[in-house]
Amino acid sequence: MFALMLLQVSPEDVTREIERLQRNFTFLNSGLWVAWLILVVYVLMMVGRERKLKREIAGLKAMLEDKPRS
Amino acid sequence: MRDKILYIIGAAAVILLARDLYLITGFPPERNQGVIFKIIFFHVPMAITALTCAMVAFLSSILFLITKNFKYDALAVAVTEVGLAFLAGNLITGSIWGRVAWGIWWTWDARLTSALVCWLLYAGYLMLRNAIEEPTQRATFAAVFSIFAFIDVPIVIFSIKWWRTQHPQPVFWGGGSFPPDWKAVFGWQMLAVLMVGVVFTMVRLRQEEFQREIDSLRRMAHAL
Numbered sequence: 001m002f003a004l005m006l007l008q009v010s011p012e013d014v015t016r017e018i019e020r021l022q023r024n025f026t027f028l029n030s031g032l033w034v035a036w037l038i039l040v041v042y043v044l045m046m047v048g049r050e051r052k053l054k055r056e057i058a059g060l061k062a063m064l065e066d067k068p069r070s
Numbered sequence: 071m072r073d074k075i076l077y078i079i080g081a082a083a084v085i086l087l088a089r090d091l092y093l094i095t096g097f098p099p100e101r102n103q104g105v106i107f108k109i110i111f112f113h114v115p116m117a118i119t120a121l122t123c124a125m126v127a128f129l130s131s132i133l134f135l136i137t138k139n140f141k142y143d144a145l146a147v148a149v150t151e152v153g154l155a156f157l158a159g160n161l162i163t164g165s166i167w168g169r170v171a172w173g174i175w176w177t178w179d180a181r182l183t184s185a186l187v188c189w190l191l192y193a194g195y196l197m198l199r200n201a202i203e204e205p206t207q208r209a210t211f212a213a214v215f216s217i218f219a220f221i222d223v224p225i226v227i228f229s230i231k232w233w234r235t236q237h238p239q240p241v242f243w244g245g246g247s248f249p250p251d252w253k254a255v256f257g258w259q260m261l262a263v264l265m266v267g268v269v270f271t272m273v274r275l276r277q278e279e280f281q282r283e284i285d286s287l288r289r290m291a292h293a294l
Binding site: 030060 | 099103104105106108109112113116152155156158159162163166167169170266270273274276277280281283284287288290291294
């Protein structure tokens with residue numbers, strides 16, 4: 001049965017199947033990269049925003065401390 | 071204390087994700103679709119996390135309108151933004167799967183279109199918030215918009231039941247078959263992605279508290 005199956009499969013079929021599997025794997029790989037890249041970009045955006053907010057708070061607090069003295 | 075909880079959940083999520091990735095890599099390719107089928111381990115948890123975020127935004131928007139407590143408004147904006155990031159991941163991984171399975175990146179089928187509309191609605195919610203200066207007015211308008219936007223969520227979920235769609239029927243709760251060991255890993259992956267969502271929401275919530283502090287400091291500066 002296995003030999004019969006082998007007879008029906010041409011080398012082109014095998015090459016085509018290997019190419020299909022390779023392409024399949026490449027797409028899966030890129031899918032996973034993109035999914036995590038989106039989340040990493042979002043984390044970086046949050047980190048940047050947090051720094052900006054903390055700077056703004058420090059600036060406002062410093063301004064409020066200076067104001068009564070002046 | 072809250073920071074400690076944040077780090078613990080974050081570390082647990084990272085460990086779980088690494089473990090799941092290791093196990094998923096070891097699974098054999100699916101018979102018909104091949105290895106691309108494994109994208110389901112990221113595509114579906116991202117969708118469920120995004121729709122859970124939409125549900126939380128909906129509930130907190132209702133609670134804000136009832137109580138006028140700004141904590142609910144902060145929660146609504148935090149989960150909406152996090153949900154938007156996850157929904158973007160869901161749409162893109164789905165598109166990559168579609169390119170292999172269907173031969174096309176996108177089709178205007180009911181599930182895909184309603185999910186894209188959902189993303190656009192919640193992006194609109196964030197834009198609306200940026201456009202209004204006055205905090206009470208901003209929170210009220212945003213809450214009403216969030217409730218309106220939530221109408222799309224059941225359409226996204228049930229579109230594959232209500233209409234004949236190109237999108238596959240659900241693998242879970244829809245007659246699909248999944249080997250038990252795959253199911254267990256999927257469950258853990260679902261939990262890990264949800265935990266990432268919780269961590270993001272907690273960080274974003276803290277930023278909303280900073281923003282409120284800035285607003286009150288500005289008011290004080292104007293009063294002096």
